[in-house]
Amino acid sequence: MSSSVKWYWFASPQTFYPLAGRIALACAVGAAALAAAGLYVSFFVAPTDAQQGDAYRIIFIHVAAAWMSMFLYVVMAFWAAIGLAFNTRLSAMMASAIAPTGAMFTFVALWTGALWGRPTWGAYWVWDARLTSELILLFLYLGFMALQAAIDDRRRADRAGALLAIVGVVNVPIIYYSVQWWNTLHQGASVSLTRAPSMATTMLTGMLLMALAFWLYSIAAALVRVRCIIRERE
Protein backbone atom coordinates (compact mmCIF):
# COMPACT_ATOMS: atom_id res chain seq x y z
CA MET A 1 0.00 0.00 0.00
CA SER A 2 2.88 2.34 0.73
CA SER A 3 3.79 2.64 -2.93
CA SER A 4 0.26 3.65 -3.88
CA VAL A 5 0.33 6.35 -1.20
CA LYS A 6 3.47 7.73 -2.75
CA TRP A 7 1.79 7.87 -6.16
CA TYR A 8 -1.00 9.98 -4.78
CA TRP A 9 1.49 12.10 -2.88
CA PHE A 10 3.32 12.98 -6.08
CA ALA A 11 0.10 13.42 -8.03
CA SER A 12 -0.27 16.77 -6.32
CA PRO A 13 1.37 19.55 -8.36
CA GLN A 14 2.88 21.15 -5.24
CA THR A 15 4.80 18.06 -4.19
CA PHE A 16 5.63 17.08 -7.76
CA TYR A 17 7.20 20.44 -8.56
CA PRO A 18 10.54 19.96 -6.72
CA LEU A 19 10.72 16.29 -7.73
CA ALA A 20 10.18 17.26 -11.37
CA GLY A 21 13.04 19.72 -11.10
CA ARG A 22 15.43 17.05 -9.83
CA ILE A 23 14.38 14.45 -12.41
CA ALA A 24 14.55 17.03 -15.20
CA LEU A 25 18.09 17.99 -14.27
CA ALA A 26 19.25 14.37 -14.09
CA CYS A 27 17.59 13.57 -17.43
CA ALA A 28 19.03 16.66 -19.10
CA VAL A 29 22.55 15.72 -17.99
CA GLY A 30 22.00 12.12 -19.12
CA ALA A 31 20.62 13.30 -22.45
CA ALA A 32 23.61 15.54 -23.07
CA ALA A 33 26.08 12.75 -22.22
CA LEU A 34 24.28 10.17 -24.35
CA ALA A 35 23.86 12.58 -27.25
CA ALA A 36 27.58 13.35 -27.15
CA ALA A 37 28.42 9.64 -27.13
CA GLY A 38 25.82 8.93 -29.83
CA LEU A 39 27.08 11.71 -32.09
CA TYR A 40 30.66 10.55 -31.61
CA VAL A 41 29.73 7.00 -32.60
CA SER A 42 27.63 8.14 -35.52
CA PHE A 43 30.21 10.49 -36.99
CA PHE A 44 33.55 8.84 -36.19
CA VAL A 45 33.00 5.18 -35.36
CA ALA A 46 30.20 4.04 -37.66
CA PRO A 47 31.49 3.03 -41.10
CA THR A 48 30.52 4.81 -44.28
CA ASP A 49 27.59 3.11 -45.96
CA ALA A 50 28.45 1.23 -49.13
CA GLN A 51 25.47 2.51 -51.12
CA GLN A 52 24.61 5.87 -49.62
CA GLY A 53 28.01 7.19 -48.59
CA ASP A 54 28.08 9.58 -45.68
CA ALA A 55 24.60 10.91 -46.37
CA TYR A 56 23.12 8.01 -44.45
CA ARG A 57 24.49 9.38 -41.18
CA ILE A 58 21.37 11.50 -40.74
CA ILE A 59 19.64 8.21 -39.87
CA PHE A 60 20.96 8.57 -36.31
CA ILE A 61 18.80 11.61 -35.74
CA HIS A 62 16.02 10.78 -38.16
CA VAL A 63 15.02 7.35 -36.87
CA ALA A 64 15.28 8.30 -33.21
CA ALA A 65 13.16 11.41 -33.81
CA ALA A 66 10.55 9.39 -35.71
CA TRP A 67 10.35 6.83 -32.88
CA MET A 68 9.93 9.54 -30.28
CA SER A 69 7.30 11.41 -32.32
CA MET A 70 5.02 8.37 -32.41
CA PHE A 71 5.76 7.23 -28.88
CA LEU A 72 5.15 10.66 -27.39
CA TYR A 73 1.70 10.87 -28.96
CA VAL A 74 0.74 7.67 -27.19
CA VAL A 75 2.22 8.91 -23.91
CA MET A 76 0.34 12.19 -24.33
CA ALA A 77 -2.93 10.39 -24.98
CA PHE A 78 -2.25 8.14 -21.98
CA TRP A 79 -1.83 11.08 -19.61
CA ALA A 80 -4.81 12.80 -21.18
CA ALA A 81 -6.96 9.71 -20.62
CA ILE A 82 -5.77 9.40 -17.01
CA GLY A 83 -6.55 13.06 -16.47
CA LEU A 84 -10.01 12.68 -17.96
CA ALA A 85 -10.79 9.48 -16.05
CA PHE A 86 -9.44 10.36 -12.61
CA ASN A 87 -9.75 14.14 -12.83
CA THR A 88 -6.14 14.67 -11.79
CA ARG A 89 -4.78 18.09 -12.58
CA LEU A 90 -1.20 16.96 -13.00
CA SER A 91 -2.00 14.36 -15.69
CA ALA A 92 -3.65 16.97 -17.88
CA MET A 93 -0.68 19.26 -17.35
CA MET A 94 1.65 16.44 -18.40
CA ALA A 95 -0.34 15.92 -21.60
CA SER A 96 -0.10 19.55 -22.59
CA ALA A 97 3.58 19.63 -21.61
CA ILE A 98 4.42 16.66 -23.85
CA ALA A 99 2.64 17.96 -26.97
CA PRO A 100 5.20 20.61 -28.07
CA THR A 101 8.10 18.16 -27.67
CA GLY A 102 6.22 15.56 -29.68
CA ALA A 103 5.43 18.07 -32.40
CA MET A 104 9.06 19.14 -32.44
CA PHE A 105 10.28 15.56 -32.93
CA THR A 106 7.70 14.99 -35.66
CA PHE A 107 8.95 18.08 -37.42
CA VAL A 108 12.58 17.04 -36.96
CA ALA A 109 11.79 13.60 -38.38
CA LEU A 110 10.14 15.18 -41.44
CA TRP A 111 12.91 17.72 -41.88
CA THR A 112 15.79 15.27 -41.58
CA GLY A 113 13.83 12.89 -43.80
CA ALA A 114 13.69 15.58 -46.47
CA LEU A 115 17.41 16.27 -46.15
CA TRP A 116 18.13 12.56 -46.34
CA GLY A 117 15.77 12.01 -49.24
CA ARG A 118 17.39 14.62 -51.44
CA PRO A 119 20.76 12.88 -51.94
CA THR A 120 19.45 9.30 -51.81
CA TRP A 121 16.12 9.46 -53.67
CA GLY A 122 16.72 12.72 -55.51
CA ALA A 123 13.65 14.38 -53.99
CA TYR A 124 12.97 16.25 -50.77
CA TRP A 125 9.51 14.81 -50.52
CA VAL A 126 7.90 11.64 -51.83
CA TRP A 127 4.43 10.47 -50.94
CA ASP A 128 5.76 7.49 -49.10
CA ALA A 129 3.39 5.89 -46.59
CA ARG A 130 5.63 6.65 -43.64
CA LEU A 131 6.27 10.25 -44.64
CA THR A 132 2.59 10.88 -45.20
CA SER A 133 1.46 9.39 -41.92
CA GLU A 134 4.19 11.32 -40.11
CA LEU A 135 2.86 14.51 -41.71
CA ILE A 136 -0.66 13.69 -40.55
CA LEU A 137 0.73 12.99 -37.08
CA LEU A 138 2.20 16.49 -37.10
CA PHE A 139 -1.25 17.87 -37.98
CA LEU A 140 -2.75 15.93 -35.07
CA TYR A 141 -0.20 17.41 -32.66
CA LEU A 142 -0.83 20.90 -34.00
CA GLY A 143 -4.58 20.43 -33.74
CA PHE A 144 -4.23 19.37 -30.10
CA MET A 145 -2.08 22.40 -29.31
CA ALA A 146 -4.31 24.79 -31.25
CA LEU A 147 -7.43 23.53 -29.47
CA GLN A 148 -5.83 23.98 -26.05
CA ALA A 149 -4.57 27.43 -27.00
CA ALA A 150 -8.00 28.54 -28.20
CA ILE A 151 -9.76 27.76 -24.91
CA ASP A 152 -9.27 30.28 -22.11
CA ASP A 153 -10.77 28.18 -19.34
CA ARG A 154 -7.91 25.83 -18.35
CA ARG A 155 -10.18 23.09 -17.10
CA ARG A 156 -12.16 22.98 -20.31
CA ALA A 157 -8.93 23.17 -22.32
CA ASP A 158 -7.52 20.15 -20.48
CA ARG A 159 -10.61 18.05 -20.94
CA ALA A 160 -11.27 19.04 -24.54
CA GLY A 161 -7.64 18.35 -25.41
CA ALA A 162 -7.83 15.00 -23.65
CA LEU A 163 -10.87 13.93 -25.65
CA LEU A 164 -9.20 14.99 -28.88
CA ALA A 165 -6.01 13.11 -27.98
CA ILE A 166 -8.02 9.95 -27.29
CA VAL A 167 -9.96 10.26 -30.55
CA GLY A 168 -6.62 10.85 -32.27
CA VAL A 169 -4.90 7.84 -30.78
CA VAL A 170 -7.78 5.60 -31.85
CA ASN A 171 -7.47 7.00 -35.35
CA VAL A 172 -3.69 6.84 -35.71
CA PRO A 173 -3.57 3.11 -36.61
CA ILE A 174 -6.50 3.51 -39.02
CA ILE A 175 -4.78 6.46 -40.68
CA TYR A 176 -1.48 4.62 -40.79
CA TYR A 177 -2.91 1.53 -42.48
CA SER A 178 -5.10 3.50 -44.86
CA VAL A 179 -2.12 5.58 -45.96
CA GLN A 180 -0.06 2.46 -46.41
CA TRP A 181 -2.80 0.88 -48.47
CA TRP A 182 -3.21 4.06 -50.53
CA ASN A 183 0.51 4.13 -51.12
CA THR A 184 0.72 0.63 -52.52
CA LEU A 185 -2.10 1.42 -54.91
CA HIS A 186 -0.85 4.78 -56.15
CA GLN A 187 2.86 4.42 -56.08
CA GLY A 188 4.24 4.32 -59.61
CA ALA A 189 7.98 4.89 -59.28
CA SER A 190 8.64 2.83 -56.19
CA VAL A 191 10.86 4.47 -53.62
CA SER A 192 11.26 2.32 -50.61
CA LEU A 193 12.90 3.15 -47.33
CA THR A 194 14.48 -0.26 -47.01
CA ARG A 195 18.14 0.06 -46.32
CA ALA A 196 21.01 -2.38 -46.53
CA PRO A 197 19.63 -5.65 -45.16
CA SER A 198 22.05 -6.06 -42.30
CA MET A 199 23.00 -3.07 -40.25
CA ALA A 200 26.49 -2.76 -38.83
CA THR A 201 26.58 -3.11 -35.07
CA THR A 202 28.19 0.28 -34.61
CA MET A 203 25.36 1.88 -36.58
CA LEU A 204 22.82 0.21 -34.35
CA THR A 205 24.75 1.34 -31.27
CA GLY A 206 24.78 4.92 -32.48
CA MET A 207 21.08 4.79 -33.23
CA LEU A 208 20.20 3.34 -29.85
CA LEU A 209 22.38 5.90 -28.06
CA MET A 210 20.65 8.71 -29.91
CA ALA A 211 17.23 7.21 -29.21
CA LEU A 212 18.02 7.04 -25.48
CA ALA A 213 19.34 10.61 -25.56
CA PHE A 214 16.15 11.81 -27.22
CA TRP A 215 14.12 9.85 -24.71
CA LEU A 216 15.83 11.53 -21.77
CA TYR A 217 15.62 14.89 -23.49
CA SER A 218 11.86 14.43 -23.92
CA ILE A 219 11.44 13.65 -20.22
CA ALA A 220 13.55 16.65 -19.25
CA ALA A 221 11.77 19.02 -21.63
CA ALA A 222 8.33 17.80 -20.61
CA LEU A 223 9.13 18.14 -16.92
CA VAL A 224 10.59 21.62 -17.31
CA ARG A 225 7.47 22.60 -19.23
CA VAL A 226 5.18 21.02 -16.66
CA ARG A 227 6.97 23.03 -13.97
CA CYS A 228 6.21 26.20 -15.93
CA ILE A 229 2.57 25.16 -16.24
CA ILE A 230 2.36 24.43 -12.50
CA ARG A 231 3.80 27.88 -11.73
CA GLU A 232 1.38 29.48 -14.15
CA ARG A 233 -1.69 27.83 -12.71
CA GLU A 234 -1.15 27.11 -9.03
Added chain:
Amino acid sequence: MISAIRCVLRRDLLLALRRPSDVATALLFFVIVASLFPLGVGAEPNQLRAIAPGVIWVSALLSSMLSLARLFAADHADGTLEQQLLGAAPLGAVAAAKVLAHWLVAGLPLVAIAPVIALQYDLPAPLYGTLALSLLLGTPVLSFIGAIGAALTLGLRGGGVLLALLVLPLYVPVLIFGAGSVDMAAAGLSALGQLQVLAALLVVSAAFAPWAIAAALRISTE
Protein backbone atom coordinates in the same frame (compact mmCIF):
# COMPACT_ATOMS: atom_id res chain seq x y z
CA MET B 1 -34.96 6.80 -26.58
CA ILE B 2 -36.41 6.13 -30.03
CA SER B 3 -38.97 8.85 -29.53
CA ALA B 4 -36.24 11.28 -28.46
CA ILE B 5 -34.23 10.48 -31.58
CA ARG B 6 -37.32 10.92 -33.74
CA CYS B 7 -38.18 14.19 -32.03
CA VAL B 8 -34.69 15.71 -32.43
CA LEU B 9 -34.46 14.48 -36.00
CA ARG B 10 -37.81 15.95 -36.91
CA ARG B 11 -36.98 19.26 -35.22
CA ASP B 12 -33.58 19.65 -36.90
CA LEU B 13 -34.96 18.76 -40.30
CA LEU B 14 -37.82 21.22 -39.85
CA LEU B 15 -35.37 23.95 -38.86
CA ALA B 16 -33.27 23.20 -41.92
CA LEU B 17 -36.38 23.21 -44.10
CA ARG B 18 -37.42 26.61 -42.80
CA ARG B 19 -34.04 28.02 -43.76
CA PRO B 20 -33.31 26.31 -47.08
CA SER B 21 -30.59 28.79 -48.03
CA ASP B 22 -28.22 27.15 -45.50
CA VAL B 23 -28.58 23.81 -47.22
CA ALA B 24 -28.23 25.39 -50.63
CA THR B 25 -25.06 27.26 -49.65
CA ALA B 26 -23.20 24.08 -48.68
CA LEU B 27 -24.35 22.37 -51.85
CA LEU B 28 -23.36 25.35 -53.97
CA PHE B 29 -19.96 25.39 -52.30
CA PHE B 30 -19.47 21.76 -53.32
CA VAL B 31 -20.35 22.52 -56.95
CA ILE B 32 -18.18 25.65 -57.09
CA VAL B 33 -15.09 24.03 -55.56
CA ALA B 34 -15.40 21.08 -57.93
CA SER B 35 -15.80 23.47 -60.86
CA LEU B 36 -12.70 25.43 -59.94
CA PHE B 37 -10.31 22.54 -60.44
CA PRO B 38 -10.57 22.34 -64.25
CA LEU B 39 -9.89 26.09 -64.35
CA GLY B 40 -6.74 25.50 -62.33
CA VAL B 41 -5.35 22.35 -63.89
CA GLY B 42 -6.65 22.68 -67.44
CA ALA B 43 -9.52 21.01 -69.25
CA GLU B 44 -7.63 18.10 -70.74
CA PRO B 45 -10.24 15.27 -70.61
CA ASN B 46 -7.85 12.46 -69.70
CA GLN B 47 -6.40 14.44 -66.83
CA LEU B 48 -9.85 15.43 -65.62
CA ARG B 49 -11.00 11.81 -65.69
CA ALA B 50 -7.95 10.87 -63.63
CA ILE B 51 -8.47 13.50 -60.94
CA ALA B 52 -12.29 13.37 -60.84
CA PRO B 53 -12.73 10.92 -57.91
CA GLY B 54 -10.23 12.79 -55.74
CA VAL B 55 -11.62 16.23 -56.58
CA ILE B 56 -15.21 15.19 -55.95
CA TRP B 57 -14.27 13.58 -52.66
CA VAL B 58 -12.18 16.51 -51.43
CA SER B 59 -14.97 18.92 -52.37
CA ALA B 60 -17.52 16.78 -50.54
CA LEU B 61 -15.26 16.65 -47.50
CA LEU B 62 -14.82 20.42 -47.40
CA SER B 63 -18.48 21.11 -47.99
CA SER B 64 -19.53 18.71 -45.25
CA MET B 65 -17.01 20.29 -42.89
CA LEU B 66 -18.19 23.84 -43.59
CA SER B 67 -21.72 23.09 -42.49
CA LEU B 68 -20.48 21.41 -39.29
CA ALA B 69 -19.90 24.70 -37.49
CA ARG B 70 -23.66 25.25 -37.47
CA LEU B 71 -24.42 21.81 -36.08
CA PHE B 72 -24.59 22.82 -32.42
CA ALA B 73 -24.05 26.60 -32.56
CA ALA B 74 -27.69 27.72 -32.81
CA ASP B 75 -28.85 25.27 -30.13
CA HIS B 76 -26.01 26.41 -27.90
CA ALA B 77 -26.92 30.07 -28.40
CA ASP B 78 -30.62 29.74 -27.59
CA GLY B 79 -30.21 27.31 -24.70
CA THR B 80 -31.80 24.29 -26.39
CA LEU B 81 -28.57 22.37 -26.01
CA GLU B 82 -28.54 22.90 -22.26
CA GLN B 83 -32.05 21.52 -22.01
CA GLN B 84 -31.00 18.51 -24.07
CA LEU B 85 -28.07 17.99 -21.71
CA LEU B 86 -30.40 18.10 -18.72
CA GLY B 87 -33.16 16.08 -20.35
CA ALA B 88 -33.99 12.47 -19.65
CA ALA B 89 -33.08 11.25 -23.11
CA PRO B 90 -29.48 9.94 -23.31
CA LEU B 91 -27.24 12.63 -24.76
CA GLY B 92 -25.54 10.14 -27.07
CA ALA B 93 -28.88 9.37 -28.72
CA VAL B 94 -29.63 13.08 -29.11
CA ALA B 95 -26.17 13.60 -30.61
CA ALA B 96 -26.65 10.70 -33.02
CA ALA B 97 -29.99 12.15 -34.11
CA LYS B 98 -28.42 15.55 -34.71
CA VAL B 99 -25.63 13.97 -36.75
CA LEU B 100 -28.18 12.03 -38.77
CA ALA B 101 -30.10 15.24 -39.44
CA HIS B 102 -26.87 16.95 -40.46
CA TRP B 103 -26.11 14.17 -42.89
CA LEU B 104 -29.59 14.22 -44.38
CA VAL B 105 -29.26 17.96 -44.92
CA ALA B 106 -25.58 18.29 -45.86
CA GLY B 107 -24.45 14.84 -46.98
CA LEU B 108 -27.29 13.28 -48.90
CA PRO B 109 -27.66 16.20 -51.37
CA LEU B 110 -23.95 15.78 -52.20
CA VAL B 111 -24.55 12.13 -53.06
CA ALA B 112 -27.40 13.19 -55.32
CA ILE B 113 -25.49 15.92 -57.14
CA ALA B 114 -22.12 14.14 -57.43
CA PRO B 115 -23.03 12.39 -60.71
CA VAL B 116 -23.59 15.83 -62.27
CA ILE B 117 -20.07 16.84 -61.29
CA ALA B 118 -18.84 13.49 -62.56
CA LEU B 119 -20.48 14.35 -65.89
CA GLN B 120 -18.52 17.60 -66.00
CA TYR B 121 -15.36 15.60 -65.47
CA ASP B 122 -16.27 13.15 -68.22
CA LEU B 123 -16.19 10.22 -65.82
CA PRO B 124 -17.45 7.06 -67.57
CA ALA B 125 -21.10 6.41 -66.75
CA PRO B 126 -20.59 2.93 -65.19
CA LEU B 127 -18.58 4.61 -62.42
CA TYR B 128 -21.47 6.79 -61.24
CA GLY B 129 -22.89 3.98 -59.18
CA THR B 130 -19.61 3.35 -57.37
CA LEU B 131 -19.12 7.08 -56.81
CA ALA B 132 -22.60 7.55 -55.39
CA LEU B 133 -22.32 4.44 -53.24
CA SER B 134 -18.93 5.47 -51.85
CA LEU B 135 -20.31 8.92 -50.99
CA LEU B 136 -23.41 7.34 -49.51
CA LEU B 137 -21.25 5.25 -47.18
CA GLY B 138 -18.54 7.84 -46.57
CA THR B 139 -20.34 11.13 -45.96
CA PRO B 140 -22.12 9.90 -42.78
CA VAL B 141 -18.66 9.01 -41.39
CA LEU B 142 -17.58 12.58 -42.12
CA SER B 143 -20.63 13.87 -40.24
CA PHE B 144 -19.95 11.62 -37.24
CA ILE B 145 -16.24 12.45 -36.95
CA GLY B 146 -16.84 16.11 -37.71
CA ALA B 147 -19.50 16.41 -35.03
CA ILE B 148 -16.87 15.53 -32.40
CA GLY B 149 -14.78 18.47 -33.60
CA ALA B 150 -17.85 20.71 -33.77
CA ALA B 151 -18.76 19.84 -30.18
CA LEU B 152 -15.20 20.46 -28.97
CA THR B 153 -14.90 23.86 -30.65
CA LEU B 154 -18.36 25.00 -29.59
CA GLY B 155 -18.34 28.73 -28.81
CA LEU B 156 -14.60 29.22 -29.32
CA ARG B 157 -13.12 32.15 -31.16
CA GLY B 158 -11.82 31.19 -34.57
CA GLY B 159 -13.94 28.06 -34.28
CA GLY B 160 -14.28 27.46 -38.00
CA VAL B 161 -10.58 27.36 -38.84
CA LEU B 162 -9.81 25.41 -35.67
CA LEU B 163 -12.50 22.90 -36.60
CA ALA B 164 -10.80 22.35 -39.95
CA LEU B 165 -7.45 21.77 -38.26
CA LEU B 166 -8.94 19.21 -35.85
CA VAL B 167 -11.17 17.35 -38.24
CA LEU B 168 -9.39 17.22 -41.59
CA PRO B 169 -6.53 14.91 -40.48
CA LEU B 170 -9.14 12.49 -39.12
CA TYR B 171 -10.93 12.52 -42.49
CA VAL B 172 -7.91 11.02 -44.26
CA PRO B 173 -8.99 7.34 -44.17
CA VAL B 174 -12.46 8.18 -45.54
CA LEU B 175 -10.92 10.19 -48.36
CA ILE B 176 -8.48 7.43 -49.23
CA PHE B 177 -11.04 4.66 -49.34
CA GLY B 178 -13.75 6.81 -50.90
CA ALA B 179 -11.69 8.10 -53.79
CA GLY B 180 -9.86 4.76 -53.94
CA SER B 181 -13.04 2.83 -54.58
CA VAL B 182 -13.82 4.94 -57.65
CA ASP B 183 -10.22 4.68 -58.85
CA MET B 184 -10.42 0.94 -58.43
CA ALA B 185 -13.63 0.74 -60.45
CA ALA B 186 -12.08 2.99 -63.11
CA ALA B 187 -9.18 0.56 -63.41
CA GLY B 188 -11.71 -2.20 -64.13
CA LEU B 189 -11.27 -3.91 -60.78
CA SER B 190 -13.80 -4.64 -58.11
CA ALA B 191 -14.33 -1.76 -55.68
CA LEU B 192 -16.02 -4.07 -53.20
CA GLY B 193 -13.07 -4.13 -50.78
CA GLN B 194 -12.91 -0.35 -50.44
CA LEU B 195 -16.65 -0.04 -50.11
CA GLN B 196 -16.62 -2.66 -47.40
CA VAL B 197 -13.93 -0.75 -45.52
CA LEU B 198 -16.04 2.40 -45.85
CA ALA B 199 -19.02 0.49 -44.48
CA ALA B 200 -16.84 -0.72 -41.60
CA LEU B 201 -15.73 2.84 -40.86
CA LEU B 202 -19.38 3.87 -40.88
CA VAL B 203 -20.37 1.15 -38.42
CA VAL B 204 -17.47 1.92 -36.07
CA SER B 205 -18.01 5.67 -36.15
CA ALA B 206 -21.78 5.31 -35.70
CA ALA B 207 -21.14 3.10 -32.68
CA PHE B 208 -18.51 5.19 -30.93
CA ALA B 209 -18.77 8.77 -32.15
CA PRO B 210 -22.07 9.55 -30.32
CA TRP B 211 -20.33 8.87 -27.00
CA ALA B 212 -17.41 11.10 -27.89
CA ILE B 213 -19.80 13.82 -29.12
CA ALA B 214 -21.79 13.61 -25.88
CA ALA B 215 -18.60 13.83 -23.80
CA ALA B 216 -17.38 16.77 -25.87
CA LEU B 217 -20.71 18.57 -25.47
CA ARG B 218 -20.56 18.13 -21.71
CA ILE B 219 -17.00 19.49 -21.64
CA SER B 220 -17.92 22.46 -23.82
CA THR B 221 -21.04 23.51 -21.93
CA GLU B 222 -20.08 23.06 -18.32
